[in-house]
Amino acid sequence: MSAFLLILTIVLLVIVVLQISKAAELARVLKGDSDYEESNGNLALITTVVGFVILVASLWSIFTYKDRFLPVPASEQGVWIQSMINWTMFFTCAVYIITQILLFWFVYKYKFSSKRRAFWYPDNGALELAWTVVPAIVLTVLVILGIQKWFKVFSETPTDAIVVDVTAQQFKWTLRYPGNDNVLGARDFSLTNSNNELGVNWNDKNSHDDFFADDMVIPVNTPVLVKISALDVLHNVNLVHFRVKMDAVPGIPTKMWFRPTITTDSMRLILNNPEFEYELNCSELCGSGHYNMRKVIKVVSLDEYKKWARTQSLENAFYTKNVQPELAASTAQTDTTSSSKEAAITTATN
């Protein structure tokens, strides 16, 4: 019933508009051309007013909503991107304002008049050259600035970078840290199974002090290298407050690095919001749970980070805590051959 009513309302609404318009059209035809110039003028006035209302509202609303925009960039990379945005904002706003004003001003100023004839003006080489060259120069500036900053963002990772291995799958993130040796254990897709989804090679000694973390803890003012991979479909590691992101592609590892500049605590003070957390989200459609892939990022001082990482690596290393005990258990039960031992390693619970 309600569905029927909804459709009926819409249909009736359209019919009402149709009927009114029929009457208006009839009136127009009856009046003939006598007041064409006047009604055309009114239409020009309305169009221009609407055009200027849109122009003013579109600009004014920027100031209304700008407090909700992303806060100050929380990384060095973000600062470069922000400066690029500022330059582009300046030029594009200027073009937007000037052209919209001209457009709607012309519509009113040059509305139809029976006393006048349009100006025959098919061409002007100099003028056209000018508005080819001037945009070309402005764009050259933007391209040069943009490419410079782009190469800065994607420059070689500094050697003192700490490493986080981020693996995406439907619909969660797995964060793996390299532990005290600062080297991640090798991964091999052929070792992947439900007990070892990342396919970590536990025979690689580098993996023995690696640990998994719930939150992404990273140090401030230190380069952070994020190694990215995906298990099933495309995902995208988006660190929105740091203004960086990178796709996670099954079969093709990707990476990005950035240097966080504001700790979580400082950002809480800046925003005057004690609950604030940096968030990691997925920015590439990955299925029905795409909108739910959240991780918290904690930016702490380098000392805090080192302390945390050392403790985690000693107390929470996945190999020593989970893989090794299981190996020991299976060794104790039977006199294992080396091959079944390897099988046990690879199937160690994740």
Next chain:
Amino acid sequence: MAEVISKEHLAHDVHHAPHEEHHHVETFINKYIFTTDHKMIARQFLFTGIFWAIIGGLFSVLFRVQLGWPDATFPVLEKLFGNWFNDGKLDPNAYYMLVTMHGTIMVFFVLTAGLSGTFANFLIPLQIGARDMASGFINMLSYWFFFLSSLVMFASLFVPTGAASGGWTIYPPLSALPQATPGSGTGMTLWLISMALFIGSTLMGGLNYITTVLNLRTRGMDLFKMPLTVWALFFTAIIGLLSFPVLLSGAVLLIFDRSLGTSFFLSDIYIGGKALGYSGGSPILFQHLFWFLGHPEVYIVILPAMGMVSEILATHSRKPIFGYKAMIFSILGITILGFIVWAHHMFMSGLNPFAGSVFTLFTLLIAVPSAVKVFNWLTTLWRGNIHLNSASLFAIGFVSVFISGGVTGIWLGNATIDIQLHDTYFVVAHFHIVMGIAAFFGMFAGVYHWFPKMFGRFMNETMGYIHFFVTFLGSYVIFWPMHYLGMSGVPRRYYSFKEFAAFSQYDDLNKVISAAAIVVFITQLVFVANFIYSIYKGRKMTSDNLNPWNSNTLEWTTPVEPGHGNWPGALPTVYRWPYDYSKNTTGPDFTPQTVPLTEQEIKELESHA
């Protein structure tokens, strides 16, 4: 130069002149269904396009309901749409299906087939003075391939696992693995079949448009005497012909991956607790193949609109289009550059940073020919004598939204800024304004302007004004705030923002956007009502007023409802370009293309040479 009459043209005319005499028997089937008349095929494209636009628009309303009122339930929608709305709330899988189908339908079925299919068919022969397309039969096939493709896509909506839901870009592995999302089952298979048929349709159409423009121009119609609509449609056809086959190759390889177990796009996949055997493929390869069409596709969508807007602005402001040749070369520039910018959609895919810099350069370069076009349109209006009606209002609206959406292209085309804004609502705002709204405005302008030629009647102007002003304002209300969402980092393709503190601050704006979307959608129904009503009851175009807009182009020299063959007698001869508006200081303020040059004009031409 205008007096030169090529022998081919003469022969062509002689061959066709007796056309009227050997009239073939017209039955309902060969007149309205399996017709080879380009005008009827144009109408078929238009009707099918309008049907799809209603579906595509309705889908956007449905998912905007979810985004605007995420906590409310709508039992009424469950009654209407069944299990898409379980318990009156949109299901996440259905949400992604609606988003995917909205994109697919709007980009391909409405703005490619409905816009360029309609007007290329209708205007090319009429404006260059041809009896019909080069091959009426292939032209007919082009429509029927599109029809079949439409049937398959429509059928996919009723598949139990749902239609395709991996986004209109159907990136694998999501689109390749039925385990990844239910829509990647039968729904995706049908999507791929439908697109293969659609590409066939586009290629047949495009070949015809190109051949017709190059070979069937009437006596005197040099390339540089063609209206800008024809130029735009000509380049559109070339773009389609060169880029759609690449999408077909991507689609075929994806079909292989899905059904034959090949690994073109898949590698090292672990899903649903199982490691799959695919090895060595690259999901990025698919993105290259997709965007090699996908980016030129936006020009396929916007160029016909630009062409029509140029024509309509000149006609209704009673002024020659400013910088005719610059307009043609800017279309050419956009066409060429459009082919070498595709990877700007892939800046964040792990692309080599060097490639990112090259694609930034070419992408921003496109702003130059686009700026030239905008300035030329503005100068066309300057000191004009502007008649405002539904057609010219939509053309003016086009220029406004093209600027608004175009300037943000300079943001997103810059790889550095794209790092922050990639896949946010800023992108949604940008492409909807510049290629969605703008292309629709061009299409509306075209429909209002050429309706009398299509159906022999006028559309209702009052409804046209309502349609224009609500749509114009409403489009800005819908899409402008999306820039702000994007600047706040809100990602696109999110079913709900609740999980993230950073994204959940826009409940208020999302409601406004959704409400505006509903109003604008209903206003489009007013347009459809006006369209259908006017076909039967609109004010008639009479044979003493064959040229209602006082236009210079050839289509207005045909009878009220031209038969198959367009001109009852000989084809018209063209002597001048189509933009001699207000050239005379006395008499009518237009000089049709069929009016011979005056002695003074010939002298002027000679002195220039």
